[in-house]
Amino acid sequence: MPVALRLIFLIMVGLPGEGPAAQASDVGAPDEDRAPVVIQGRQFTPDRTLLHQGRKARLVFTNLDSELHTFAPSGLFAGESFIIAGNGAPEFGPGGLKRVIIPPDGVAEISFTPATRGEYRYICDMPGHQMSALIIVE
Ligand SMILES: [Cu+2]
Numbered sequence: 001m002p003v004a005l006r007l008i009f010l011i012m013v014g015l016p017g018e019g020p021a022a023q024a025s026d027v028g029a030p031d032e033d034r035a036p037v038v039i040q041g042r043q044f045t046p047d048r049t050l051l052h053q054g055r056k057a058r059l060v061f062t063n064l065d066s067e068l069h070t071f072a073p074s075g076l077f078a079g080e081s082f083i084i085a086g087n088g089a090p091e092f093g094p095g096g097l098k099r100v101i102i103p104p105d106g107v108a109e110i111s112f113t114p115a116t117r118g119e120y121r122y123i124c125d126m127p128g129h130q131m132s133a134l135i136i137v138e
Contacts, residue, residue, distance in 0.1 A: 032056035032111075037133070039102065040064040042124075044133035051114050051137045059110045059135075061088070063102040069124045069131065071108060072099040076120040076135060082112035099125060 035049045035057060042065065051057045063069050071088070077097045084090050088100040088108025102108045114137040124131035 032058055034058050034060065035135075036060045036062065038062050038064060039069050039124075039131075042069075042129055042131055044122075044124075044131055047133040049133070049135045051135060053114055053117050053137050056111070056113050061100070061102055061108045061110075063104060063106045066104045068101055068103055068126060069129065070099040070101050070126055071110075071122055072125040073097060073122040073135075074120060075118075076114070076122070076137075077112060080112055080115055082110055085109040085111070 033051050033055055035051060037049060037059065038045045039061060049059070059071075061071050078095065082097070084100060086107040086109045088102045088106055090100045091098045100108045100110070117137050120135045120137065122133060122135060
């Protein structure tokens with residue numbers, strides 16, 4: 001991936017081989033929506049995640065499969081700042097965050113504050129993976 005597009009707000013707090021590493025999130029701040037999503041058997045669970053406009057949110061993706069998956073959002077982060085932590089590998093395109101590649105046994109956390117209500121579909125865009133789920137911001 002182009003190095004110039006790997007932006008500074010990537011914070012690496014986990015390393016591959018440490019196993020699922022979501023301990024930091026277990027102490028969720030009371031004023032944030034903590035939204036865990038488990039990836040297993042080429043499925044996102046739950047397939048609908050509810051967040052709230054203007055309220056801090058932390059999406060936590062845990063990949064329990066033995067293959068790579070991605071979190072490829074559409075529109076959700078347009079023009080918004082966010083922080084990515086864990087051992088996922090973010091990729092950026094002209095429209096902002098393109099995808100986060102999540103390794104086997106990996107955890108990727110994305111913290112942001114949703115600014116606009118709506119329904120935002122996200123997928124795993126690995127070839128052949130028909131994985132899709134919804135983030136709803138009310
Ligand atoms: Cu996948």
